[in-house]
Amino acid sequence: MTDSKTWMCLICGWIYDEAEGAPEHGIPPNTPWEQVPMNWTCPECGARKEDFEMVQI
DSSP: OOOOOEEEETTTOOEEETTTOBGGGTBOTTOOGGGSOTTOBOTTTOOBGGGEEEEOO
């Protein structure tokens, strides 16, 4: 696997880490952002996937 990336919700600041995934929200660990379903929403505020931006942590 390549280096995992992190994505931040621009609305509330929730972080999606590709290495950790979001298993409690249906996304297994090591799931690249491109494979997260388009209809997935931020677990904190309900923002859409396009409201996320890749960030360096």
